[in-house]
Every structure is written in C-alpha cells, then in structure tokens.
Amino acid sequence: MRHPTPLIARIAKAVVLGVWLLITVFPLYWILVTSLKPTAEIFAVPLRYLPGSATLEHYRELFSFSSFGGYLRNSLIVSLVSGAVVTAIGVLGGYVLARFHFPGRGALMLAYLVTQMIPLFIALGPLYLMMSDLGLLNQMSGLMLVYVAMLVPFSTIIMRGFYERVPVALEEAAMVDGCSRLTAMLRVVVPVMLPGIAATFIFGFVQCWNELFLAIAFIDSEETKTIPVAMNSFITQYDIDWGPMAAATVVSILPTLVLFSFARRYIVEGLTSGAVKG
Amino acid sequence: MTVVKEIGSRGRTAARAARPAFDGRRARFIALCLLPGVVFVIAFTYYPMIRGGVIAFQRYNLFDLTATPFVGLENFRAVLTDDQFWTALGNTGIWVVASLTGQLVLGFGLALLLRRHFRGRGLYQAWVFFPWAMSGFLIGLLWRWMFNGEFGVVNDLLIKAGLVDEPIGFLSSPGWAMTSIIVANIWYGVTFFAIMIIAALQSVPQELYEAADVDGASRIRQFVHVTLPAIRTTLVLIVLLRVIWILNFPDLIYSMTGGGPAGSTHIATTYLIEQVQNGDYGKAGAVGIFVLGLLLSFSVFYLNATRFEKARD
Numbered sequence: 001m002r003h004p005t006p007l008i009a010r011i012a013k014a015v016v017l018g019v020w021l022l023i024t025v026f027p028l029y030w031i032l033v034t035s036l037k038p039t040a041e042i043f044a045v046p047l048r049y050l051p052g053s054a055t056l057e058h059y060r061e062l063f064s065f066s067s068f069g070g071y072l073r074n075s076l077i078v079s080l081v082s083g084a085v086v087t088a089i090g091v092l093g094g095y096v097l098a099r100f101h102f103p104g105r106g107a108l109m110l111a112y113l114v115t116q117m118i119p120l121f122i123a124l125g126p127l128y129l130m131m132s133d134l135g136l137l138n139q140m141s142g143l144m145l146v147y148v149a150m151l152v153p154f155s156t157i158i159m160r161g162f163y164e165r166v167p168v169a170l171e172e173a174a175m176v177d178g179c180s181r182l183t184a185m186l187r188v189v190v191p192v193m194l195p196g197i198a199a200t201f202i203f204g205f206v207q208c209w210n211e212l213f214l215a216i217a218f219i220d221s222e223e224t225k226t227i228p229v230a231m232n233s234f235i236t237q238y239d240i241d242w243g244p245m246a247a248a249t250v251v252s253i254l255p256t257l258v259l260f261s262f263a264r265r266y267i268v269e270g271l272t273s274g275a276v277k278g
Numbered sequence: 279m280t281v282v283k284e285i286g287s288r289g290r291t292a293a294r295a296a297r298p299a300f301d302g303r304r305a306r307f308i309a310l311c312l313l314p315g316v317v318f319v320i321a322f323t324y325y326p327m328i329r330g331g332v333i334a335f336q337r338y339n340l341f342d343l344t345a346t347p348f349v350g351l352e353n354f355r356a357v358l359t360d361d362q363f364w365t366a367l368g369n370t371g372i373w374v375v376a377s378l379t380g381q382l383v384l385g386f387g388l389a390l391l392l393r394r395h396f397r398g399r400g401l402y403q404a405w406v407f408f409p410w411a412m413s414g415f416l417i418g419l420l421w422r423w424m425f426n427g428e429f430g431v432v433n434d435l436l437i438k439a440g441l442v443d444e445p446i447g448f449l450s451s452p453g454w455a456m457t458s459i460i461v462a463n464i465w466y467g468v469t470f471f472a473i474m475i476i477a478a479l480q481s482v483p484q485e486l487y488e489a490a491d492v493d494g495a496s497r498i499r500q501f502v503h504v505t506l507p508a509i510r511t512t513l514v515l516i517v518l519l520r521v522i523w524i525l526n527f528p529d530l531i532y533s534m535t536g537g538g539p540a541g542s543t544h545i546a547t548t549y550l551i552e553q554v555q556n557g558d559y560g561k562a563g564a565v566g567i568f569v570l571g572l573l574l575s576f577s578v579f580y581l582n583a584t585r586f587e588k589a590r591d
Contacts, residue, residue: 013391017402020388023465024406027420030431034423047434089318092311102308108316115323117573119526121550122566123326125340125559126333130326149322152315181307210413212529213551228415235533242423249419253412260411264404 028253035059035246042242058247067222068248071230075209075252078140078226082147083205086155089148090200094159095185099168112153120150121213128217138221146218147208155200162196163189199266202259209256227252334563341557353564363565366544372456373463373531373545374524380464382517385471392472393479410469414529421462422534425449449535452542459534459543466530471516478512479505514584521580522573546572 005013034042036054062068097105127146128137136142166189174184190197212228219229231248234240337349357363388406392399409417424431425448433445448458482505490500506513528547531537537544537552544552546569553562 016387017391020384021402021406024409027417027424027465028408030424031420043429045429045434047429047431089315093315096308096311100304100308102305108312111324112319115319117522117577118327119547119550119566119569119573120323121526121528121547121554122330122563122570123323124330124551124554125338125562126326126329127322128340128554129329129559130322145318146322149318152318156315181304206411210415212413212415212532217554228413231415231419232533240422242429245419246423249416253416256411257408260408261404264407 031246031249034242035250037243039243058243059251062244062247062251066230068230068251070223071225071227072251074140074224075226078143078147079205079208082144082151082208083201085144085148086151086204087197087201089152090155090159091190091197093156094163095189097156097160098163109157112157115153124213124217127214131218137218138224140224143215143218143226146214147211151204151207155204158200158203159196162193166192195266199263202263206256206259330563330566333559334567336560338560338563339557340559349560353560356561357564357568362541362544363549365541366546366549369456369543370525370545373460374521376460377463377467377524378517378520380460381467381471381520384464384468386475388468388472389475389479392476407469407473409466410473414466414527415533417462417466418530418533421458422449425458450539452539455535455539455543459531462534463524463527463530467520467524470520474512474516475509478509482508518577518580521576525569525573
C-alpha cells in the first residue's frame with residue numbers, strides 16, 4: 001500500500017504543472033495574438049497582452065500579396081506524398097525485419113540506425129550536386145525523393161516495432177487457410193496495425209512539413225516553394241515584418257497541431273517501443 | 279483462447295514443414311519488401327554522405343567547378359585555422375551541455391509529476407507535448423519575436439517584474455545571444471525527455487516500490503535505489519541520442535540568430551551550413567568529417583564510461 005499523498009504536496013504539484021503549462025503555451029499564445037494585432041499595435045510600447053482590436057489583415061496580406069496559398073499547397077503535396085511513400089516502404093520493410101531472420105538482417109538494421117545518428121548536413125552539398133545532375137532542382141519530386149530516403153530508416157524501424165506486438169499466429173492462421181505471405185500480411189496483419197501505420201504516416205508528414213535546409217538548398221522558384229522556404233525568404237538580415245510572419249507561423253503550425261492531437265498517443269507508443277529519433 | 283493457441287501452433291508447424299520448399303520464394307519476398315527502402319537509403323543517404331567525405335579532400339567550390347583537384351588536408355587546415363570554427367566548436371560544447379542538462383532535469387521532473395494518473399492528464403500531456411511537433415525553425419521564430427530587444431515580451435515581463443530597468447538586447451548582444459538560444463532549446467526539448475522517461479517509469483514493476491515501502495524506504499531513497507537503477511538503460515540511451523540530436527540541430531539557431539551577432543552563436547553545424555551556402559563544399563565536407571569524428575568518439579567514450587559503471591555495480 002502506498003501512502004496517500006499529503007494535500008500540500010498535491011497543491012505544490014498542481015502549481016508546478018500549471019506554471020509549466022503556462023510556459024509551454026504562452027509562446028504559442030503570443031504569436032497568435034501578434035498575428036491578430038494591427039501593425040501599429042504590434043510595435044507599440046507598452047505591450048498589449050490582449051489585442052485591442054483583432055484584425056485579419058496580416059492573414060489577408062499573406063494570402064493576397066504573397067503566393068502563400070500556393071506554398072501551402074506545395075507543402076501539402078510534398079508532405080502527403082513523401083509521408084505515404086515512406087509509410088508504404090516501412091510497412092513492407094518493417095514486416096520482413098520483424099518476422100524473418102535472414103543473412104544481413106543485423107547489418108541492415110545497423111545501417112538504418114546509423115543514418116539516424118549521422119548528420120544529414122554532411123550530405124547537403126553532394127545532394128545539391130545530385131539534384132542538379134538529375135535535373136531535379138526546383139522540382140517538388142526531387143525534394144520528395146530525398147525526404148523519403150531521409151525517413152525510410154525511421155519508418156521501417158518503427159513499423160518493425162509495431163509488427164512485433166502483433167502475434168505471429170494471426171498470419172499463420174491465414175496462411176494455413178491458403179493465403180500467400182503477402183495477402184496474409186496485407187489482409188490480416190496490416191488492418192490490426194492501422195493505428196501504428198497512421199502514426200508513422202503522420203510522423204513522416206510532420207517531418208516533411210517542417211524540413212528547412214534541404215528545401216532551402218533545392219528550391220528557389222516561386223512555383224515550387226514550400227512553406228519553410230517561403231518563410232525563410234521573409235527574413236531579411238535586419239528586419240522581419242512581424243505581422244505577416246506571425247500569421248505565417250500560425251498557419252504553418254495548424255496542420256501539425258491537428259495531426260499531432262490525433263496521433264500523439266500512437267507516436268509516443270511507437271517512439272518508446274525502441275525506435276530512435278528525437 | 280485454446281482455439282487461437284491451437285491454430286497458432288498448427289500454423290507454426292505447417293510453416294516449419296513448408297520452409298525448405300519455399301526457400302526461394304521466401305528469399306524473393308524478403309528482397310522485394312526491402313528493396314525500395316534500401317535503394318532510397320543507398321542512393322540518397324549513403325552515396326551523398328560518402329561523396330561528401332571524398333569532397334572534403336578536394337578543392338570543391340560550387341562557383342568554380344572547372345577544376346576539382348584533390349588537395350589532401352587543405353580543407354581541414356583551412357577549417358582548423360579559422361577562428362570562427364573554434365568559436366563554433368566551443369559554442370557547440372556549451373550548447374550541448376547546457377541544453378541537455380536543462381532538458382534532462384526539467385523533463386525528468388515533469389515525467390515524475392505526470393507519472394501517476396490524474397484527471398485531465400491526457401489533455402495536459404497533449405498541450406505540454408505539443409512543442410515537439412513544431413519545427414526548430416518555427417520555434418526559433420517564436421523566440422526571436424519574444425526576445426526582441428524593443429518589442430519583445432520577455433523584456434516587458436522582466437521590466438514589469440522589476441528585475442531589469444532597461445530592455446536587454448537578448449539576441450543582439452553576444453553575451454546574451456547564446457543564453458537565449460539555449461533557453462529556447464530547453465523549452466523545446468523538455469517534452470522529448472518527459473515522453474521517454476514517462477514510458478520508462480511506467481515499465482518499472484510496481485512490486486519494487488511495494489517492497490521498498492515494506493522496508494520503510496523514504497521517497498528519496500526509493501527514487502535513488504529503485505527508480506534510477508530501473509530506468510538506467512533508457513536514460514543512458516536517450517542521453518546519448520539527445521547529445522547527437524542537439525549537436526545536429528541547427529534549425530533553431532538558424533532562425534533565431536543566424537549564427538550572429540558576429541558569429542557568436544555559431545555551432546559546428548550552423549558553421550557547416552554556412553560553408554555549404556558559401557558554395558565551399560570542400561570546407562563543408564571537412565567540417566562534416568570533423569563533427570562525425572567528434573560524435574563517434576563521444577559515443578564510444580560515453581558508452582564505455584556508462585558500461586564501466588554498470589560492471590562496477
């Protein structure tokens with residue numbers, strides 16, 4: 001029997017948790033408020049913690065005077081496609097790694113793990129040259145190829161973890177009933193794992209949505225810019241137009257906020273089941 | 279229950295019996311499933327990384343590719359004689375140690391507070407874990423705005439609290455800039471530690487605590503003698519991963535200070551990226567190899583050190 005927690009300790013705990021919540025949420029609140037303030041109010045001292053008069057002018061500016069709608073679409077396409085491809089690859093590869101022992105299995109796992117440790121930035125220059133050679137600069141497809149490669153190890157390792165929690169008996173029964181290995185996997189095992197698959201997809205989506213340096217390196221045309229590239233070009237050396245920038249920040253956080261709230265539990269489960277990547 | 283078991287064991291025998299006949303098919307299945315991933319990783323991760331390693335020994339400037347001769351250790355010499363690189367290297371140490379310590383301590387604290395179920399815990403976690411889903415770039419922007427010297431909310435709050443009289447140039451003064459980016463990084467990373475440590479804590483068998491209770495051990499003694507040893511492996515691993523990850527996390531610095539003022543917030547990776555942006559791939563490759571060497575030697579040293587302790591236990 002554990003001793004019941006004394007009241008004072010419970011209050012202290014609630015206070016600490018409350019303060020931490022405030023610290024976590026406040027920056028998000030602050031950027032939201034900034035995005036809703038008229039420009040004059042953004043740059044007015046003393047600061048106003050509630051917008052005196054909320055306005056959508058910065059959002060309007062973002063979408064009517066820059067092609068932010070287009071960047072948004074590009075980011076969506078790149079992230080959706082890369083996320084889907086990488087999840088499919090993970091579903092296949094993870095299955096094999098979870099269910100079979102074959103020569104080279106350990107080496108492959110190691111090779112995948114190593115990519116999670118080595119900074120991708122070492123490859124930044126050469127990747128630029130490759131994209132240039134392949135004629136894929138300023139192409140969303142080029143970006144997607146590299147994003148998929150970047151995420152394959154993670155999706156495979158995490159899917160392997162999910163498969164290991166599904167009893168082998170499930171597909172063996174299906175195979176006894178005459179299914180082939182592939183149909184047993186696709187029709188019996190995969191449906192059981194849908195939450196894990198969704199989490200892998202969402203993780204991939206969010207990573208691509210957020211990726212900055214490869215996108216900056218490869219994409220320089222208005223037509224194919226993704227959101228981070230566009231936002232990066234809003235930053236000049238000395239000045240940032242904080243109204244539209246705050247609006248852009250809010251817009252670009254929204255999709256991840258929605259997805260993350262759906263998949264948080266599964267992502268946490270997946271992460272803690274032995275996969276690696278901050 | 280029994281039915282499942284029966285089917286399971288029957289299935290297993292069937293599979294074992296069938297194995298020799300299906301060997302070729304099995305190998306083909308394995309190969310086909312792995313092929314797409316392996317091809318991607320070799321083509322777009324390993325190949326460019328190796329090429330990056332080779333380029334480190336070449337004169338390789340994007341703006342003059344007419345000749346890319348091998349120049350031995352020329353690039354390494356250029357890097358090692360660049361004061362900026364040494365500043366960046368020193369900063370890397372400060373950046374990693376300070377960020378890691380802050381994230382670990384606060385994350386551990388948060389995990390301990392969230393360990394046991396209470397009403398609204400799920401909702402609380404959803405909010406508190408959220409920064410983790412944001413990009414370092416956006417978080418950098420968020421904090422860049424909050425640390426703004428003139429209109430920043432941090433200054434405003436400090437002045438209101440009577441802690442300072444004049445607004446501080448958090449990101450414009452070299453003395454403050456590093457501290458500011460570390461604060462932002464801690465804010466961001468606490469979540470990751472909290473998630474991993476909560477998961478580890480939940481895997482500690484409850485009986486261990488019950489036994490400790492019977493022995494009359496205090497909470498603090500329980501923490502030191504039950505909790506810590508039980509999650510030791512997880513801690514060792516996540517600290518290592520986190521060191522690697524913080525070292526490879528230039529995004530936040532890039533959008534907060536861009537390495538400035540006057541290079542005072544460069545770490546090795548932002549310095550590397552600057553070389554890439556300058557088109558000097560040779561020098562960038564040399565920095566890359568240097569960082570890699572640093573990481574590898576740290577990992578080996580760290581794993582040895584922690585295993586040594588385990589053996590002594």
